[in-house]
Amino acid sequence: MPSLQSLLDQVESSTNEIVELEQALVRIPSVNTGFMPTGNETAVAEFTRDWIAQDGLDSEILSRDPDRGNIISIYPGDDDKTRLMLMSHTDVVPVEDETKWNYDPFAAEISGGRVYGRGASDCKALLTCQLMALAIMKRSGVRLSHGLRLVSGADEEHGGRWGFGWLADTHPESLSSEFAVNEGGGTPVEIGNSLTYLLGTGEKGRMELHITLRGESAHASVPWTGVNASYRLSRALSAIEAYQPELDTSLEIFDHVGSFGIEEKPSPENIDRLVAEINETSPRLGSLLKALSRLVLTPTMVSGGIKSNSVPEEIKLTCDIRTLPFQDETYVRRQLDQAFDGIEGLEYDIDYMSVPNSSDFETELTDSIKNAQRAAIGRDDIRWIPAISNGFTDSRFTRDLGIITYGFTGSHPDDDPMLARVHGTDESVGIASLISGTRSMLALAYDLCGAK
Incomplete structure (x- = not known):
């Protein structure tokens, strides 16, 4: 042999x-x-x-x-x-x-x-x-x-x-x-x-979030006669950018960070500061620990409008969502409902691609x-x-x-x-x-x- x-x-x-x-x-x-x-x-x-x-x-x-x-x-x-x-x-x-x-x-x-x-x-x-x-x-x-x-x-x-x-x-x-x-x-x-x-x-879970923002079409020369879905898109994107996910350090990897010379035990209160410190010497590790301590919501694709001189009546926004093990669809919907509260003409559905x-x-x-x-x-x-x-x-x-x-x-x-x-x-x-x-x-x- x-x-x-x-x-x-x-x-x-x-x-x-x-x-x-x-x-x-x-x-x-x-x-x-x-x-x-x-x-x-x-x-x-x-x-x-x-x-x-x-x-x-x-x-x-x-x-x-x-x-x-x-x-x-x-x-x-x-x-x-x-x-x-x-x-x-x-x-x-x-x-x-x-x-x-x-x-x-x-x-x-x-x-x-x-x-x-x-x-x-x-x-x-x-x-x-x-x-x-x-x-x-x-x-x-x-x-x-x-x-x-x-x-x-x-x-x-x-x-x-x-x-x-x-x-x-x-x-x-x-x-x-x-x-x-x-x-x-x-x-x-x-x-x-x-x-x-x-x-x-x-691995974390993955969902595809499909958001539809609806308005009312009109000629672009008199936009006030319609409702421009673009502005509702802007508000949705602002809400996503401002979203502050709950922080969590319960995954097993956080019990082993001492192997990387990190003396302080990670917690929801200190994880962002620890990530910033780790990024100075090991950005790959810092990025991973950041991703594993929260839900991640990322806009990825936008489509809408039918003509350059028409107020868009419907715009679609696709987002990528990565979830921690305990964050099921009910949890995610609750987070989204809070983030999008008050935005008129917004509907969404979720394609749960990977638990x-x-x-x-x-x-x-x-x-x-x-x-x-x-x-x-x-x-x-x-x-x-x-x-x-x-x-x-x-x-x-x-x-x-x-x-x-x-x-x-x-x-x-x-x-x-x-x-x-x-x-x-x-x-x-x-x-x-x-x-x-x-x-x-x-x-x-x-x-x-x-x-x-």
Whole structure:
């Protein structure tokens, strides 16, 4: 049986292939606008199927729509049980203003040790690492006692209704596994000489808020004969900007902040001051603690009006809402009713896209991840803290199926997470994280699936 170290050494010698695979995936523009037809994830799924088939691994593509395929690749074990599922997604968010980019969003250019492009970090880097881990094990003749599967889904960026959500509802056997790792965690935080990884054991909930502001149309030359919905929009936006969410520090991560050198126990009374202090040395950690201590309400899209010389009668405003575990829809509606009190012509409805969810922290998967990352980056001084992700992922679907699922990508501690600019201009991933991530996925599969 090939030793783990010999396999990890192969990762280093495969650096060029890893980078080229990441580039090839980024160059497939699988953009998900959220409005059908969209996505084109089948192109990524077919590329993945053909790429991994070169090393003798079988795959199938399942799809609710022909252009929105989900890829399932199987590395069989000696028994029929799948022990570990490597999860990712193939869709990417749109590029809003390409002129602001310093690099072509779909050219996958390399600069300063990073690969740039839409989806380079979210989530094609993780798919690259997982594919390379499988390929290196297969090429080296590694046999597994227990099965391993790779599943990369469509539509994660708009709720998973064409991806993992659909698979969970109609093909749950395709997701059968004891454990799973996905995006949504594994962030390194280094303060001084202390290295801590935030293991994604859960995530906040997500709602889409759809607000309609109604007025009465009129000719723009005599606007006083109508009611301009734009002014009601202005009042709604002002109310959102002025909204002060209730502060809460009950999540488990706040019990571990001493690991970051924070001596004062976080509380609703001091959390904003502590976040401001943390931002001076670790803005990524400060941002996370701010997000995990409150409901977040963000306006994202506006549409309305039918002609430039007509007073708009109806304007629609879409907002993103991220909730803490105890903040259900009733709580959110109460907050919104208070915020919008007195604004005439305002109606809203809520699309509850993801409820808060989590897996236990003290599990065999946690132990294996700790060992894998220790081997991947050659450090045995890593601290681990359970963390709730401020975003939402497909992990909620596998957790609902009883699969212990963590967010863990194996990022390198020298790769500043703030440079990833997920969903932003000049999104990128560090090549160092592509290497360490591949090593981590390989070591994890080697251990949990019983390599021999």
